[in-house]
Amino acid sequence: MDNGPTDATPTTAAFRLVLLSKSNPVMGCYMFWTSLLVLKMLVMSLLTARQRMKTKTFANPEDLRISRSPEVRFGDPGVERVRRAHRNDLENILPFLLMSLVYVASGPNPLTARLLIRIGASARLLHTLVYALIPVPQPARALAFFTTFAITCFEAGYVLFCCIKYI
Numbered sequence: 001m002d003n004g005p006t007d008a009t010p011t012t013a014a015f016r017l018v019l020l021s022k023s024n025p026v027m028g029c030y031m032f033w034t035s036l037l038v039l040k041m042l043v044m045s046l047l048t049a050r051q052r053m054k055t056k057t058f059a060n061p062e063d064l065r066i067s068r069s070p071e072v073r074f075g076d077p078g079v080e081r082v083r084r085a086h087r088n089d090l091e092n093i094l095p096f097l098l099m100s101l102v103y104v105a106s107g108p109n110p111l112t113a114r115l116l117i118r119i120g121a122s123a124r125l126l127h128t129l130v131y132a133l134i135p136v137p138q139p140a141r142a143l144a145f146f147t148t149f150a151i152t153c154f155e156a157g158y159v160l161f162c163c164i165k166y167i
Contacts, residue, residue, distance in 0.1 A: 019105055029114045030104050033121035037093050040125060044086035047132065051079045085132035092145070093124055096152045103155035106162045116151050123147035 022028045052058055057076035100117055127144035130136040 019107055024104075026104050026108070026110050026113045026117075029117050030100055033117050034097050034100075037097065037121055037124060040128060041086070041089050041093060044082065044089060044128070044132070048079065048082045048086060051076070051082050055079060081135070082132045085128055088131070088145070089124065089128065092148060092152075096120055096124070096148050099152050099155045099159070102159050106159050108158060116155065120148045120151040123151075 018024055020027055022031060055076045055078055057074070057079045059074055100120070103116075104113060123144045127141060127148070130140040130144060
């Protein structure tokens with residue numbers, strides 16, 4: 001009695017591999033936006049260093065020689081704002097990227113998936129802009145945060161629903 005293709009059939013296995021290749025437009029979209037967000041997070045480290053140099057705010061004694069500053073200093077508002085924005089990235093971009101990859105692997109509707117990835121990544125870029133570069137009053141930062149947060153939750157729910165049959 002044949003119940004049709006299973007996950008072990010060559011056709012399904014090939015289909016799954018195609019999902020995670022750049023020949024899949026959804027994966028290509030994911031790869032582009034992932035690269036952009038990773039570069040943005042790396043730039044946040046440089047932005048923190050720039051703020052430290054600009055304000056001569058160094059947290060380590062060995063850095064004092066570079067700055068010609070007489071003492072270790074903490075708590076500069078500009079440095080702390082950039083550090084908080086960077087930490088927020090680490091807490092939110094990494095789950096978004098991981099969940100988006102699993103979402104892409106689940107074979108979602110291509111138009112929906114590409115739209116969600118673009119909007120989520122753009123919201124994170126906007127979050128950095130309104131938090132660390134050009135501080136804007138709330139709710140700008142909250143809207144940018146919750147946009148990506150909601151997309152990550154949606155993707156997780158979608159994958160859970162798709163994979164519940166495997167538990």
